[in-house]
Amino acid sequence: MKKSVCFGLGGSRFAKRMSERAPMVDGCVFCDIARRTPTSTTSLLYADDKVVAFRDINPSAFRHYLIIPIEHISTVKSLQRTEDDYQLVSHMVKVGKDLLNRDAPNSEEHRFGFHQPPFNSVDHLHLHCLALPFVPRPDVPIADFWH
Ligand SMILES: [Zn+2]
Numbered sequence: 001m002k003k004s005v006c007f008g009l010g011g012s013r014f015a016k017r018m019s020e021r022a023p024m025v026d027g028c029v030f031c032d033i034a035r036r037t038p039t040s041t042t043s044l045l046y047a048d049d050k051v052v053a054f055r056d057i058n059p060s061a062f063r064h065y066l067i068i069p070i071e072h073i074s075t076v077k078s079l080q081r082t083e084d085d086y087q088l089v090s091h092m093v094k095v096g097k098d099l100l101n102r103d104a105p106n107s108e109e110h111r112f113g114f115h116q117p118p119f120n121s122v123d124h125l126h127l128h129c130l131a132l133p134f135v136p137r138p139d140v141p142i143a144d145f146w147h
């Protein structure tokens with residue numbers, strides 16, 4: 001069976017198009033987390049039938065969570081102007097806000113953002129949710145992070 005490429009910059013154009021939207025993609029780390037495959041050790045902060053939330057493995061702030069759809073959608077560009085997709089994105093933001101309000105109610109600022117292609121770290125749509133202050137990370141300038 002052909003293995004789909006999930007990491008944005010590595011794949012051929014064809015593989016990328018093939019994996020833009022699918023129930024799940026083999027070898028995608030976020031699909032593994034969303035489907036709770038036995039090899040995935042990530043603990044979920046939240047889960048329902050549409051989205052799951054978990055901690056970023058490389059936190060950039062006091063609290064840094066990721067919200068992902070369970071369906072494999074590669075980037076914001078793969079979203080459609082449909083009521084379903086609009087609901088999905090609003091739901092992701094709401095879940096993120098609720099978690100930060102619960103876990104970092106006194107934070108100076110909450111920030112939410114999607115990557116814009118081609119600046120994807122993982123080729124599965126994810127909403128970054130940060131409660132400031134930022135954690136200094138010499139390897140990743142903040143300005144680059146917020147593309
Ligand atoms: Zn995926």
Ligand SMILES: [Zn+2]
Pocket residue numbers: 115120121122126128
């Ligand atoms: Zn990211």
